[in-house]
Amino acid sequence: MTQQLNGKWISAKDGSSAFLQFDEDGTLTGSDGGNRISTTWGAEGPGVVIKPFATTQRAVMGMEAWVGRVHRAEADGDVLTVFDHGGNHLGELVRESSSDEPDEGH
Numbered sequence: 001m002t003q004q005l006n007g008k009w010i011s012a013k014d015g016s017s018a019f020l021q022f023d024e025d026g027t028l029t030g031s032d033g034g035n036r037i038s039t040t041w042g043a044e045g046p047g048v049v050i051k052p053f054a055t056t057q058r059a060v061m062g063m064e065a066w067v068g069r070v071h072r073a074e075a076d077g078d079v080l081t082v083f084d085h086g087g088n089h090l091g092e093l094v095r096e097s098s099s100d101e102p103d104e105g106h
Helices: 065-069
Strands: 007-010 019-022 027-031 036-044 047-050 072-076 079-083 089-095
Touching: 065 089
Parallel strands: none
Antiparallel strands: 007 019, 007 089, 019 027, 027 036, 036 047, 047 072, 072 079, 079 089
């Protein structure tokens, strides 16, 4: 399960820079588009639990504040569903496509 989560998950919303980056060593970095997230994560049940973290509370046009309330996440293919401490669905991120694929014919 945790291997499915490794990598960068981004917002599909136009103009958004929100993301969560799950690394194999258990570190998690991210942003809601205005505030940075830095913490750790671990496997639990059908997904992962994100450890508590401190973050600034800046408001920025186009930010997705729900990303900063992440507590648990579950991956299903290329979609990451994000939940808060109460188990409420906050939103979804999509797996970032690999940009290092060979450019065919160029």
